[in-house]
Amino acid sequence: LAKTTQPISMDSYEGQEVNITCSHNNIATNDYITWYQQFPSQGPRFIIQGYKTKVTNEVASLFIPADRKSSTLSLPRVSLSDTAVYYCLVGREGGYNKLIFGAGTRLAVHP
């Protein structure tokens, strides 16, 4: 399974756009990129998943360049409630994946 690297922490302010980049140099052809969010005292929560180019949902956007060796999670206009740990994971198509969590990125949003 592809190893991922992402910043340990980031700081932002309310109303700003936040971009968290994840490196996955050894991503395989049939791997998908998934981002999870975790608040204190809660389990991880699925945010978004993509294979290539751009994916957008009501929460975030995911940008994946053509070589797929990195991806960027974009959170538009963050609020205090977006303070959480964000995990980038890579898993293969076909389901039945055990998720390999790294340390994640601890995002702190300030007033």
Next chain:
Amino acid sequence: EAGVTQFPSHSVIEKGQTVTLRCDPISGHDNLYWYRRVMGKEIKFLLHFVKESKQDESGMPNNRFLAERTGGTYSTLKVQPAELEDSGVYFCASSQGRTSGTDTQYFGPGTRLTVL
């Protein structure tokens, strides 16, 4: 629709005692996973059920841990006897099982286990 639920939310036991954690997956989800985070470490996979069968138990730390999923519904994870290093948060997740894309896992809130 109810999400993944776990019971208890907290458990404090003494070393050598037995503890049983329970997970109720989302209705209709055949896949059930157990993960845990011990203090200061990353979330680690423990095992995976497909219905009542253990598909992958490569993450189970030792034979003091026993997971079951009788009938393919809820699952239990028993630790017997508990050791200090078993302290941490135990998460359960479930998923439907898909063949396109990866299978999204939905996590419960976790059970915080403290072994004294």
